[in-house]
Amino acid sequence: MSMLVDLGKGIVDAFGKLGTNLILDDKTIDAVIRDVTMALLKADVNASYVQKLRDEVKSQLDPKKIAEGANKRDLVRQAIIQSLIKLVDPGIPPFQPKKGKTNVVMFVGLQGSGKTTTVAKYARYYQRKGFKPALICADTFRAGAFEQLQQNATKIKVPFWGKKDETDPLVIAETGVNFMKQEKFDLIIVDTSGRHKQSADLLNEMEQVANTIKPDDIVLVMDSSIGQSAYDQAAAFRSKVKIGSVIITKLDGHAKGGGALAAVAATNSPITFLGDGEGFDALRVFNPSSFISTLIGAGDINALVDKIEGLNITKKAPDMITNLVGDKFCMKDMRSMFEMFEDIGPVSQMMEMIPGGMGRMYENLRQQTGGGSDEDVAGRMRKFVTILDSMTPKELAMTKPLPPERYPRLARGSGQPLGMVEYLMQSFKLFAKMGQQMKQIMPSGLSAEEMMKYNPLQNKNKLDPRQQAAIAKMMPPGTLQQMGGMSGFENLMRKMADVEKQKGKGG
Numbered sequence: 001m002s003m004l005v006d007l008g009k010g011i012v013d014a015f016g017k018l019g020t021n022l023i024l025d026d027k028t029i030d031a032v033i034r035d036v037t038m039a040l041l042k043a044d045v046n047a048s049y050v051q052k053l054r055d056e057v058k059s060q061l062d063p064k065k066i067a068e069g070a071n072k073r074d075l076v077r078q079a080i081i082q083s084l085i086k087l088v089d090p091g092i093p094p095f096q097p098k099k100g101k102t103n104v105v106m107f108v109g110l111q112g113s114g115k116t117t118t119v120a121k122y123a124r125y126y127q128r129k130g131f132k133p134a135l136i137c138a139d140t141f142r143a144g145a146f147e148q149l150q151q152n153a154t155k156i157k158v159p160f161w162g163k164k165d166e167t168d169p170l171v172i173a174e175t176g177v178n179f180m181k182q183e184k185f186d187l188i189i190v191d192t193s194g195r196h197k198q199s200a201d202l203l204n205e206m207e208q209v210a211n212t213i214k215p216d217d218i219v220l221v222m223d224s225s226i227g228q229s230a231y232d233q234a235a236a237f238r239s240k241v242k243i244g245s246v247i248i249t250k251l252d253g254h255a256k257g258g259g260a261l262a263a264v265a266a267t268n269s270p271i272t273f274l275g276d277g278e279g280f281d282a283l284r285v286f287n288p289s290s291f292i293s294t295l296i297g298a299g300d301i302n303a304l305v306d307k308i309e310g311l312n313i314t315k316k317a318p319d320m321i322t323n324l325v326g327d328k329f330c331m332k333d334m335r336s337m338f339e340m341f342e343d344i345g346p347v348s349q350m351m352e353m354i355p356g357g358m359g360r361m362y363e364n365l366r367q368q369t370g371g372g373s374d375e376d377v378a379g380r381m382r383k384f385v386t387i388l389d390s391m392t393p394k395e396l397a398m399t400k401p402l403p404p405e406r407y408p409r410l411a412r413g414s415g416q417p418l419g420m421v422e423y424l425m426q427s428f429k430l431f432a433k434m435g436q437q438m439k440q441i442m443p444s445g446l447s448a449e450e451m452m453k454y455n456p457l458q459n460k461n462k463l464d465p466r467q468q469a470a471i472a473k474m475m476p477p478g479t480l481q482q483m484g485g486m487s488g489f490e491n492l493m494r495k496m497a498d499v500e501k502q503k504g505k506g507g
């Protein structure tokens, strides 16, 4: 879903504006809604639709409706996410072919939308589910359409009907459907002509075919790259026949894609599948809420990768990472680490960027180092830095916690309670331990720069057992389980690797 990454990122950036202040004022909320709106418009989502979304979010955030003490920040996020889901979900259950019954499904769409390819994908999908599909080529307009469908049908081993010399699509559709019914095929799929533009001819022909074969479902196939005009095109099809489902194709391309999503609004029919490749298996079941969460998740990962790159850690603290992994982590490195945390920004914002279980891992880490609100965590880090600043150069170079007899002096020198000094030493041990586990995950001999960029799943698909063991040790108890086990963790790493690869390509 490469093309929608920008949209996801735009939304995540907008969420970032929600900030962490205790008070969330209307001006901030307006700015966030405006940014989400801009991101949608940039992705070619129809303007009237964006306006609707905006009104809806605002009405959900009506102060009269908000319970006292509710977390407004969460409410804003939730309201926006719910409205995005609504954008792609008309709330109508899609047609599902039923086994043991004859199901006739007619495919319509513009020429080049990917209709013929999608017909084959669809047949294969249901063939795998135990249906007996058959294909009918009622496209009498495009030269070569017959051969193309025939080739596809042969490849996926699905019976095929068509007549090369017959010019009347009504005749083909009718005889074809009747023949396949007699032969007891339970999923009869009819491919109809696509035309260059929305022509009255095409639409009339389509209407006649539909009236003749009376399909159980009419599927509109739309190319994701058609942008703003998607809405009008879908509406034109809808004005002639009852579109029951929409399939959006070529989501693997570089188009903005948001326009095609608005087809839902124009036809008031659910999107059932997404096509994301030329192969016959490149068809994915569409689910509105998981689509939106993936969209935002992809944006999150992108933002996270950006953020880490922007930190410039290897320039600011060239030895910190190499020392951490190389048994040489010292007090001074710990100070650099706190500075890095400060650059990263509030803990909760960082957590929101890390999808799913990874956010929980960060939360656990926060609990381990004392927990509390963003302000608590930031305040504690500032105190740690004050203590570190009262150390002598010799102490700063130490790679072990300082001996307890020095604690009172550090407490006095920094104006912090003794407990805080003890706490700092505990945290130091935790960091040093983490470094040892990181060492198990990475190959040896990497430069700091390479370590920062290192993703164990950049060039392979699975972690090796040693890496798995190290990650299991590094995670607080229970966390890995929450992330969906090792495979959940691998999944996240793979997504990050994808984002990095794409960035490498410059797009």
Ligand SMILES: Nc1nc2c(ncn2[C@@H]2O[C@H](COP(=O)(O)OP(=O)(O)OP(=O)(O)O)[C@@H](O)[C@H]2O)c(=O)[nH]1
Residues within 6 Å of the ligand: 109, 110, 111, 112, 113, 114, 115, 116, 117, 118, 139, 142, 145, 193, 194, 195, 249, 250, 251, 252, 253, 275, 276, 277, 278, 282
């Ligand atoms: N990358 C990518 N290409 C696709 C996808 N779906 C279809 N295509 C390609 O798009 C091109 C056009 O697809 P067709 O299936 O021939 O288009 P059509 O809409 O049936 O065209 P007509 O029969 O003229 O109406 C072909 O090269 C397909 O391989 C997809 O999801 N991703």
